[in-house]
Amino acid sequence: MARVLLGVTGSVAAIRTPALLAQLRHAGHDVKVVATQAALYFFDPAELAPSGDQRRGVLIVDEDEWPGRAEGRRYQRGDPVVHIELRRWAEVLVIAPLDANTLAKLACGLADNCLTCVWRAWESARPVILAPAMNTLMWEHPLTRRHLAQLAADSGLEPPAGLDRDGVIAWINAHCRRLRIVPPQAKALACGDVGMGAMAEVEAIVAAVNADLGIPDRHTGPCGPFGKGPPANVAGPNGAGQEQ
Numbered sequence: 001m002a003r004v005l006l007g008v009t010g011s012v013a014a015i016r017t018p019a020l021l022a023q024l025r026h027a028g029h030d031v032k033v034v035a036t037q038a039a040l041y042f043f044d045p046a047e048l049a050p051s052g053d054q055r056r057g058v059l060i061v062d063e064d065e066w067p068g069r070a071e072g073r074r075y076q077r078g079d080p081v082v083h084i085e086l087r088r089w090a091e092v093l094v095i096a097p098l099d100a101n102t103l104a105k106l107a108c109g110l111a112d113n114c115l116t117c118v119w120r121a122w123e124s125a126r127p128v129i130l131a132p133a134m135n136t137l138m139w140e141h142p143l144t145r146r147h148l149a150q151l152a153a154d155s156g157l158e159p160p161a162g163l164d165r166d167g168v169i170a171w172i173n174a175h176c177r178r179l180r181i182v183p184p185q186a187k188a189l190a191c192g193d194v195g196m197g198a199m200a201e202v203e204a205i206v207a208a209v210n211a212d213l214g215i216p217d218r219h220t221g222p223c224g225p226f227g228k229g230p231p232a233n234v235a236g237p238n239g240a241g242q243e244q
Contacts, residue, residue, distance in 0.1 A: 001215070003089055004031045004094055004209060005033075005034060006020065006033045006034070007098075007115045008033060013097035013133040016199065017033065020096060024206055027215075032058060032060060032090070033060065036102065040061065083118045083121055092129065092212065093128045095131065096131035096182070103148075107147035124156070124178065127179075129181075131208075132144075132183070134184075136194075151179060155178065155179045159171045182204055184196055186198070
């Protein structure tokens with residue numbers, strides 16, 4: 001299968017990280033996780049591997065990019081540059097959940113943590129799959145459409161003027177060969193609001209990875225996993241769900 005780098009950002013949906021990691025592994029992929037500092041608020045790193053030693057090979061955080069910085073350590077020639085090592089290792093980059101803050105960083109070219117440094121250094125020939133997740137009003141904000149369109153333009157193809165946000169997503173998934181968006185779904189969010197913005201189901205994200213690699217997946221529907229049709233309005237138990 002493939003070497004998958006799973007980026008996780010500061011969204012409530014990051015609570016699904018252990019489940020997403022498990023499903024990607026079940027599909028046969030070799031997976032490493034690079035998490036932002038905010039993402040660590042939402043899941044226990046101990047859930048990713050049974051021991052601390054194994055966890056160090058699975059989870060990468062900003063402290064790994066700049067080791068010992070808090071204690072005054074300085075870079076020494078020959079030290080690994082972690083975001084470059086990760087880019088060399090990975091065949092596919094998945095960012096799930098992609099919160100509003102990190103989406104803005106990707107669109108504007110900011111590289112202030114390990115994950116955004118990987119994005120900035122990513123080889124354009126390798127696929128990227130993004131699964132946004134945020135509050136409904138954040139998702140509906142005009143900046144979301146603008147930032148998604150900018151990602152498409154940066155990949156080499158600019159969406160036609162006049163497309164709304166969903167149109168931009170559908171256009172990206174139809175035309176940008178190495179950029180895929182797995183759109184959020186409508187449900188009850190963690191904050192109590194009800195609407196669009198919850199991260200796509202874990203199975204849909206895994207299906208997107210497999211489809212991009214040309215691997216048949218039973219979760220891939222007639223519109224594919226990339227949002228070429230309207231996202232499903234699927235609620236979890238009792239209608240509860242995650243946001244951001």
